[in-house]
Each structure stands twice: as structure tokens, then as C-alpha cells.
Amino acid sequence: MLVPPADVLLVDDNPTNLDVLARVLRSQNHRVRTVTSGALALEAMRRQPPEVVLLDVAMPDMDGYQTCALIRDDPKLASIPVLFISAMDGPLDKVKAFESGGRDYVTKPFAAEEVLARVEHHVNLGRLQKNLEQQNQSLQDANLKLKEIHVLKANFTAMLVHDLRSPLTSVGLTLELLRSGQTPRPGMIDQAVDSFQRVQGLLDEMLDLHRSEHGQMPLRSDTIDPVAWLQGFADQFSVRAQAEEVLFQTYWPETLAPIKGDRSKLDRVLHNLLSNAIKFTPRGGAVKLEASVEFGAGVEAGLRFLRIAVIDTGRGIPAEQLPFIFDPFRQSEPGDAHRGFGLGLAIVQRLVAAHHGQIRAQSQLGFGSNFTVLLPC
Template structure:
């Protein structure tokens, strides 16, 4: 199928110029629409947007600068390239054309070969821009469909996983001694899967803006200690230093912050190469700062933001910081509380993951 010819709107109040440009551009294979003033030009563009506007500057009632400004002010026509063609040849005139939104400027009297070359160039750029926009739109649509499918699958996984977890809770106390470790390991893996499912569902909710933190007073030292107690299988061979005041209370969603702490502590305990982890809860003027430090392989500075991206993952010396969603979830959860999160690390020197929470979750002033 032959693509439609590209269209050019030529605006000039001099009939001889219109006739000349009309004939020459048609010979080049373009579809040309000539108009003689700015008001007609604006109507023509809005009725049938062209691929390019070839615009004179000096016209009665409305000059070319004003026409271009109006086109650029309208989102429906702002992307149409405007090429000025004028007898005004001073630098100031050209600057005014570019300030109005023009992409190029040709001085009269013109050589048509120059006009044709510039028209061709800007039409090619226009076509490439459209192709890129269409490609991005297709990618966004595919990503949305993928996310919807993932959400449906994960949602359906939640019930059988919770049933498995309940079954393991029932079986664990009655398991024979020789099977106790096996049952405990299976239960831990199932709990990990349940947490991953919860992260996927909550990330989707956060991205859509439908998940809002349920704020209550949370004593962070008590919460951190309870999370650490639940990680006993990982703590057995690790020296954990816990530094915190007896009380450090913020307004937060207890469950969301619990899962942030769980992510950061689990990573640190798994990656501690020499068995040293430090957890610090520090009062600040506006709230609290939480630090989780390990002596693991560390992360190069250029990767510090990658690990917080959705499905971002960094692998160093066969040790992984973050699951596919763990740190992305942590970032979204902390930022939903108007806090900040980050990492201080260098390769071979361990890592300190940190986040801050305001005493009362509210936008920073």
C-alpha cells in the first residue's frame, strides 16, 4: 500500500510567491495547500493538520510570528514543524522566529533547491518523531497489558499459597524431630512466596495510587526487634548489633514499614560475608533514620539507583541485592510516607541501606 503524500501548508500574502512554491513543491511529490493570511492558515491547520507549515513573516492583520505562537500554544498543533520563509534577513528577525517556535528560517529571495532540502529534512524528522511516538505508545500498551496479566496471575496465586502456609503452620509442631528442619525450611520458602505476592500486588496498587498508608503511632525499635526475631534462622551464624533508643515513635503504616524492614534485614543477613550486621534507629529533628549495614560484597556507585527500580537486580560475587521487587517495594512504601531511601556502598566494602521517616507523614515543606 502506497503511503499518503506528505502535506505542506504554504502561507504567504503574495500570490506570485504562493504560485511559485505551490508548483515547485508539487513537482517534488508533496500535497500543497496555499493560503494567503494567518487567519486562514489557523483554520486550515485545525481542519486538516499538515505535516509542515511553510510560513511568511510579513502579512497584514496577523504576522507569521503570531500565527506560529498560536499553533505552538495548542497541544493539537504544537508538534507541527513551522519553517519560516521571509524577506526579513536580520539576525533579530530570525531569533524572533525561533523564539515563536519555528524550526528553521529561509531568507528571500530563496533558492528553491535550498527550500526543498530543508523541507525534506524537517519532514523526515517529523516522520521519525511520529514513528517514535507510535512505538512508545505500543510499548506502553504492551506494558500495561503485561502488568494486568501479571496482577491477575499473582492475585490467583495468593489463595493457594496462603492455604499452603496454613497447612505448614499446622504440620510444623507435630513434625518428627528428623523432619523438623525440612518442615521449617519449606515453611520459610512458602512465607517468602507469600511476601513476594504481597509485594507485587502492593506495587501495582502504589503505581495506580490506590494504596494509601494507614497511619498509626508506631514504635520503631519494638517493630524492628519483632522483625529481627522472625528472622532467627538467618541470624544463627550472624553477629547482629542493634542500636536504638527504647522508644522512637512515628506516624506510619505499621505493616508497610514492617515489610520494608523485613526486606532490608533479610538482604543484609543473607549477604553478610563475615557475619556482621548492624541495625541502627536514629532520632532526627523531623522523625527517624533507619540504617541496615552489612559487610557483604558491596555495590558500585553507578548501580545505586538501579537496585531500587522495578525488577532491578544487582549481582556481585554470586550474591544478589534485592529480589525482583523487594527494594522497589521498599522505595515506594517509604516515599508513600514522604520519606527518602537510599544506599551508601562501594564494591568490596559492604553496604548501608537507609531510609528516613517523618514523625508525621506529610509532604516536605
């Protein structure tokens, strides 16, 4: 057999003819249904479209030509190949069959090998056509996705230029004053240093993103004591939270199993999450840093993870934006006073993944967010 089993519909008002054809096709494991009229054929096809139809010409009430024309008029059935089988072998009979929409014409008496060859030929063509249509659709979808990415990158570039211009202007003004021999106003040098560090941070994030997307993210294997590590961040960010009049809370057990990872990379993960939490939490709100051991389930059964959660009572993330927060070139809406740069969370997600971990985000607009990181331990 040249093709895998196909769904074939036989249409003939003569039960003997149906039986003969069905046995021929079933000998090659084709799945065969039989009906005895054009009306029943249309009903069967609409209920379950076959891959090919073998249709007799001479039938009462509705002949094969009329049946085929109705098949071609139905958009859902029009692409199904119809093969006529008839004892009428005159040229005009065949012309009429093709004019009504038939794809092939087999005359009776027929040879079993010929029927099988023609059926399998048209089934093959139909499957190739379907595959081609699916590939075309995939290409169209990929093209649309590519255009969307180009638009996102263009918007991202514009925002990047905007975000770089302000700190560079601050640095430039300070340098101009120093070059002209003037003394900068109090705080200007500190502001220039902060601006420089901000630009450096943005450039580092872009470099890390490039490395992560090309599998070039080098990682050290440091042994990290989670309790001491987390306490260091708690000491640092409790001061920042107090300055913003935000309550900072912590919880983890007295001891936690050590983890292996690149300390500097994991520092960036936690620093980014805590910075965002405090930044987006209004005065009087709260930020919580907590950790515990979590055991895997399902395909991860038997695995153990250090679970780190950063929870805030801030503004939250709109539901329509939540699925895209780890995309590198997505931004919140233009004019949003709290819009992110668009790389921070993308870098966090990639750094966590590089450590064979996971990050999950839950958020509700107006009620806050919960970012949970799982790291193997």
C-alpha cells in the first residue's frame, strides 16, 4: 500500500457494487463507509468528511453529477476529491463528470489495482495539499510574530534612547562644569555617579540578555548559605523600605540547606525583585521577603527547592500584561509613571532558568504582586 489507511466514502445505489468496492478497499486497510444515495452521501460527508469519495453516476432522485455539484458548492466539502465510477464510458459522460467537479473517472468493469492506485493517488495529493496549507499558515503566523517583534524592538529602542538620555545629560553637565573650572552644586557629583551607574546597569542588562539568548551565560558554582544571603538583603532593603515609609517583613527558618549557584547572578535576581517591590509599593504598604524548602511534585517528585518569595501590597500588574512581563521588549503602556525598562524581569527569568530554577508571578491590580523563585537545593 502506498499511503496509510484513508477514510473513504462509497456512494452507489447498488448494494452489490458497494460490497465489491468495499472489499477491495478494506483489503488495504482503508476505512470505508457506504451509502446508497446522493442525499445520504451529503449527510454523511457533513457529519464526518472523508478523504476521498467514490461516486456512481446512475442513481435515482439525484444522480452522481448533481451530487458532485452540491459537494463542490459546500465550502467545507469542496476540497474533497470525488472519483466517479460508472459503466458509461463515452467522452461526453467523462466531460460532464469533470464539469460537475469530479477529479477522476473510473469505468466499469474496473480492475481492483486501478481503483486502489487512483484512490491512493488522490489521498496522497490531498494530504500533501493539507500539509502545504498548514505550512503556509505556520509561515504566516511566524511572519506576523516577526513583525510584532520588530515593532516591539522599535518601541523598545525608542524608550531605551529616552532612558539613557536623561542620566547621560546629568553626567555631561557635571563634566562640563568641571572642565570649565566651576564647582558643581552640592549633590551634582553624587547625582552624576548615580546616573553613570544607572547607564552601566542598563548596558549590563542588555549584554546579559544577549548572552542568555545565545547560550553564552557563564556561571560560577558558589556555595551559598541561604540564611546569611537573605539576611544581607534584608538588612539592606529594610533601610530603603523605611526611607519610603514601607513596612519590610521577613520570614525563613533558622537553617536552610546550602544551594549551588553564581552568587553575583543570584544577587541580581533578588536585588531586582526587591527593588521593584519597594518601588511599586506606596507609603504605608508592605513588602515581605520569605523563604522555605519546597518539594517537587509530578515529574519533579523527589526534587527539593529553595523557595524565595517577594510579596508586596503595591499597585499590582494588569491581567492583560501579566503573561508578558518576562518578555524582554515588552513595555507597560506609554505614559505609565511606573513603566519598567523592559529588561529587568527578562534578565531575572533567564538567570533563574540558567540555574535550572523557575520563577512564577501572581498579581492583582490594586492589591499587589507575588514573585516566587524556586532554586534546586
